[in-house]
Amino acid sequence: MKFRRLRLTGFKSFVEPATLEIEEGLTGVVGPNGCGKSNLLEAMRWTMGESSPKSLRGGGMEDVIFAGTGRRASRDIAEVVLVLDNADRRAPAPFNDSAEIEVSRRIERGLGSLYRINGRDVRQKDVQLLFADAATGAHSPALVSQGRVGAIVNARPQDRRQLLEEAAGISGLHVRRREAEQRLSAAETNLARLSDLLSGLE
Numbered sequence: 073m074k075f076r077r078l079r080l081t082g083f084k085s086f087v088e089p090a091t092l093e094i095e096e097g098l099t100g101v102v103g104p105n106g107c108g109k110s111n112l113l114e115a116m117r118w119t120m121g122e123s124s125p126k127s128l129r130g131g132g133m134e135d136v137i138f139a140g141t142g143r144r145a146s147r148d149i150a151e152v153v154l155v156l157d158n159a160d161r162r163a164p165a166p167f168n169d170s171a172e173i174e175v176s177r178r179i180e181r182g183l184g185s186l187y188r189i190n191g192r193d194v195r196q197k198d199v200q201l202l203f204a205d206a207a208t209g210a211h212s213p214a215l216v217s218q219g220r221v222g223a224i225v226n227a228r229p230q231d232r233r234q235l236l237e238e239a240a241g242i243s244g245l246h247v248r249r250r251e252a253e254q255r256l257s258a259a260e261t262n263l264a265r266l267s268d269l270l271s272g273l274e
């Protein structure tokens with residue numbers, strides 16, 4: 073799955089709406105210290121369902137909203153839209169009927185955050201599964217931030233296995249397996265209850 077475009081509004085230092093076209097091939101972001109390079113990667117991770125404030129270099133989830141500067145007032149809303157190429161229609165149903173997929177996440181102070189795929193409200197899990205099935209995600213090694221290369225070299229074997237599973241596009245299967253096991257166990261509980269009720273009737 074290819075990223076086509078990133079649109080940010082009110083996210084960290086990107087107070088004004090900004091759009092980045094992501095071209096074919098490897099993309100590098102260069103610029104002076106503090107200009108917002110890492111914020112761009114964090115915007116992508118956040119939209120892909122990153123839920124740990126620490127990995128977004130913040131103390132709380134609302135720290136991603138523009139906090140204001142000496143000259144500009146803070147904002148109450150941050151929104152990031154990530155546009156994905158789906159020309160080959162390989163995205164999982166029901167999102168595979170358009171040539172581009174728009175995944176957005178919006179956070180409002182005091183109200184939490186909302187995810188949308190192609191304008192439809194979805195759960196965080198749906199967004200995470202969409203990216204996991206496409207062999208990418210908030211922790212994908214394809215997003216190389218500062219210190220990441222060293223961290224991969226020094227990673228524990230279990231963590232390295234996770235990277236390989238993600239690259240192979242099978243990490244979504246673990247989530248689905250857990251869900252299926254939970255449904256199975258709920259069905260077994262219902263069956264046991266039913267058989268108790270039936271034996272009470274006999």
Ligand code: ATP
Nearest residue numbers: 084085105106107108109110111135136137138139
């Ligand atoms: P370096 O090359 O030094 O790593 P960088 O280009 O990666 O820098 P970032 O770390 O992405 O820069 O951006 C840091 C800037 O973002 C800082 O100026 C910081 O004040 C600003 N910033 C971070 N969070 C917010 C926020 N919530 N509101 C406003 N500005 C923010």
